[in-house]
Amino acid sequence: MRRPLMGAALSALALTMTACGSSGSDSTSDAPAxxxxxxxxxxxxxxxxxxxxxxxxxxxxxxxGVRYVNTELNGVNGRPLKLMRCDVDGTPEKSIDCANxxxxxxxxxxxxxxxxxxDAMLPILKSAGIPITGHSADAPGQQADANAMAFGxxxxxxxxxxxxxxxxxxxxxxxxxLPEAPWGHxxxxxxxxxxxxxxxxxxxxxFTDAANPDWSSLVATAMAGKPDMIGGPVLTDEQCAAFVGxxxxxxxxxxxxGGTCTSAxxxxxxxxxxxxxxxxxxMWRADGAESAPAAKQKEIKVFEKGMKAVGKPDTLNVFAEAxxxxxxxxxxxxxxxxxxxxxxxxxxALQKTKDFDLFLGPVVTCDGKAWPGQSNCGNSILFxxxxxxxxxxxxxxxxxxxxxxxxxxxx
Numbered sequence: 001m002r003r004p005l006m007g008a009a010l011s012a013l014a015l016t017m018t019a020c021g022s023s024g025s026d027s028t029s030d031a032p033a034x035x036x037x038x039x040x041x042x043x044x045x046x047x048x049x050x051x052x053x054x055x056x057x058x059x060x061x062x063x064x065g066v067r068y069v070n071t072e073l074n075g076v077n078g079r080p081l082k083l084m085r086c087d088v089d090g091t092p093e094k095s096i097d098c099a100n101x102x103x104x105x106x107x108x109x110x111x112x113x114x115x116x117x118x119d120a121m122l123p124i125l126k127s128a129g130i131p132i133t134g135h136s137a138d139a140p141g142q143q144a145d146a147n148a149m150a151f152g153x154x155x156x157x158x159x160x161x162x163x164x165x166x167x168x169x170x171x172x173x174x175x176x177x178l179p180e181a182p183w184g185h186x187x188x189x190x191x192x193x194x195x196x197x198x199x200x201x202x203x204x205x206x207f208t209d210a211a212n213p214d215w216s217s218l219v220a221t222a223m224a225g226k227p228d229m230i231g232g233p234v235l236t237d238e239q240c241a242a243f244v245g246x247x248x249x250x251x252x253x254x255x256x257x258g259g260t261c262t263s264a265x266x267x268x269x270x271x272x273x274x275x276x277x278x279x280x281x282x283m284w285r286a287d288g289a290e291s292a293p294a295a296k297q298k299e300i301k302v303f304e305k306g307m308k309a310v311g312k313p314d315t316l317n318v319f320a321e322a323x324x325x326x327x328x329x330x331x332x333x334x335x336x337x338x339x340x341x342x343x344x345x346x347x348x349a350l351q352k353t354k355d356f357d358l359f360l361g362p363v364v365t366c367d368g369k370a371w372p373g374q375s376n377c378g379n380s381i382l383f384x385x386x387x388x389x390x391x392x393x394x395x396x397x398x399x400x401x402x403x404x405x406x407x408x409x410x411x
Contacts (some may be wrong), residue, residue, distance in 0.1 A: 012278060036075025040082035041334075041341055044102035044130070045260075046121075049115030051089040052147065058113035059085070060312055061320030065327025068306040073149055076334045076341070081327070083111070088373060092120030092121040107132060109346045112331070113323055118142050119350040129349035133330065134330045135322040137375050144373055149350045153282040153378035154371035159233055160189055160195040162257055162280060162380035165400055166229055167199040171255065175204040175222035175234040177213075177243065187233070198407045202227075211238065215246040224303075231257030231278075240265040248273055258386075262317045263287045266386050273390040278395065280381050283325065286316040288384050291394035299360050321360055328359040353377065362399045372404065 047059045063083065070080040084105055086098035099121030102110055110125060112118065112134030119141035125132055135152040137143040143155065150270035153161075166174065176192065178184040188205045196203040204227060206218055222230045230252070235243060244297040249255060258265065266274035284292040289300045303324055307315050333353055337345050338395045353366040356377075364370065364377035371379050380399035384392035 033274060035071035036069075036078055036080035038075065038077075038079035041076055041079050042082050042084055042105060042107050044098070044105070044107040044110040044114050045083040045113070046088055046095070046098050046110060046118075048090060048115055049087045049113075054088065055114050055319060056275075057315050057317060057319040058323055059230070060310065060315055061307075062111065062113060062323035062327055064306045064310045064312070065324035068302070068324070069311060069327055069331040073328070073331055076331050079341075081331065088115045088117060092117045095119075095121045096124065101130040102130060108341050109343055111323075111326070112138070122147065129343040131343055131345075131350065133326070133350060135326050136210045136331050143256070143375055145346075145375055147347065148375045149347070149366055150376045151329055151364065151366075151378065151387065152322065152376055154374035154376035156191055156404075157371050157376075157379040158280070158282065158381055159191045160407055161400055161402055162231075162233060162259070162383075163195045163199055164402060165280075165381075165383050165396060166255070166257070167201060169255075169311045171228040172200065173202040173204070173225070173227040174229040174231070174257075175206060175225075175227045176257075177208055177218055177222070177235070179210040179234070180207040192233075195407045210239070211407055214241045218243070219246045219250060219252075223247075223250065225311070227254075229255040229257055231255075231259060233257070233259040235259045235261055236240060237264040237268065241268040244274065244277055244409070245269050262319075263392070264317070266390070271386070271390045272388050274386040275382075277386045279384050279386070279392070281318055281384065282362070282378055282381055283318060283321050283411070284382065285318065285384060285392060286321065288392040288394060290385075291392075296360065303360060325358060325360040329356070332359075362401075367391050371402075 045062060048055050049059055064082045066083055069075060075081060084102055088094045088098055095115055095117035103124060103247060107130060109130055112132055112133040116138050119139040122141055122145055132148045134150055137150045142148050178188060184207060192203055208218055208219055235258060240258045244256060256277045258279045261279050284296040284300060286300050286304060289297050292300060303321060304316060306324060307313055307320060333349050334341060337349050351366055355363055355365060357363050362378060362380040366377040370377055380401045382394055382399055383396040385395040386392055
C-alpha cells in the first residue's frame with residue numbers, strides 16, 4: 001500500500017497502526033428523535049474500518065459529534081445531519097465503491113475519517129459536484145484537490161513543526177525512526193531533510209520494518225553519535241512504548257520525541273517511564289485539559305459529555321476528538337449557507353471560512369493559503385509533555401505556527 005506525506009496524528013497512523021477490531025458495515029445513522037427535526041441532510045461518511053487495519057474510534061467520534069450537533073445545536077438551521085456510512089479498507093476499489101454509493105444517494109458532501117485510498121474516489125465525487133471534507137488529507141491528490149478541504153494542519157507543517165520546536169531549544173542534531181515504506185522516504189526527502197538544512201540541524205534518519213522492528217538495534221544506532229534528541233514523528237502507541245522502553249533501559253536521559261503517540265503508550269509502560277516524552281497534536285487534548293485556555297476547557301467538557309452520551313466515556317483520544325470537532329465545525333459553517341444545501345454551496349462555504357475558531361482547535365482560514373498547494377486549513381501544532389503523575393501538559397508557547405517562510409533555505 002502506498003502512502004504520501006501524512007497529516008497530523010489522525011491520518012499519520014493509517015498504515016502503521018495495529019488492528020483495533022470492528023464489525024464494519026455500510027449503513028445510515030438516523031438523526032436522534034430529540035433536537036433538530038427538519039428534513040435531514042444526508043452526508044456520506046467514509047472511514048477505514050472492519051479490515052486488518054481498523055479505526056472505529058474515528059467513526060464513533062464522528063457519530064458522537066453529529067449527535068451533539070443534532071441534539072444540542074439544532075442541527076443545521078433546524079435540519080439534522082444524517083451520516084451514510086461506508087467502510088473502506090485502504091484499496092482504491094473500495095473507495096470507488098463508496099464514492100458510487102454516495103453519488104447514487106445524492107449526498108450533500110462526503111465527511112472523511114481515514115481513507116488511504118481516497119484519491120480513487122475524487123474524480124467520481126468531483127463529476128457529481130460532491131465536495132469532500134474532514135480533518136486531514138490522506139493522499140497526494142486530495143492534498144491538492146480544489147474539491148477538497150480539511151480542517152487539520154497540513155502535512156508539511158505538522159511534520160516540520162517538531163524540528164522548529166526543538167531548534168528553539170538549541171537542539172542541533174536528532175535521530176528519527178521512520179517506516180521503511182515509500183511514504184516514509186517521502187517524509188524524509190521532501191520534508192525532514194530540507195527543513196533540517198534550513199534550521200541548521202543534523203538529521204539521522206533510520207528506516208525500519210513497521211511490522212517487525214528491532215528496537216534494540218534501532219536504539220543503539222540512534223544513540224551513536226550522541227544526538228541531542230531521539231524519536232519519531234509517526235510512531236504508534238505500541239511502537240512508542242517499545243521504543244521509549246528500549247531507550248530508557250539503556251539509561252538514556254536525553255530528549256525523546258514520541259510524535260503522534262497518545263496517552264495509551266503511557267498506560268502501557270507506566271507514567272514514570274513515559275514522563276518527559278514530548279508528543280504533538282493540532283488539537284487541545286482531553287488528557288491535557290488543564291493546559292488549555294478556559295474556552296477550550298469548556299469545549300473539552302462538551303466533547304467528554306458527548307462521548308459519554310454514546311456510551312464511550314473512555315474514548316477521549318485524538319482519533320475521536322478530531323471527527324467530533326469536525327462535525328461541530330461543519331454544522332457551524334453550513335448554517336451560514338443561504339438557500340439549498342448543495343455540494344457547490346457546501347464547498348463555497350467551506351472555502352470562504354475565514355478566521356474561524358475551530359472547536360478544540362486553533363483559528364484557521366480555509367482559502368488554501370495556510371500552506372500553498374495543500375487543501376488543509378491549518379498550519380499550527382501544540383506540543384505536549386507526558387507527566388510523571390499521568391496526563392500531559394502543553395510545553396510549547398501555545399500553538400506553534402509554521403509557514404513555508406519559516407523553512408526557507410538558510411542564506
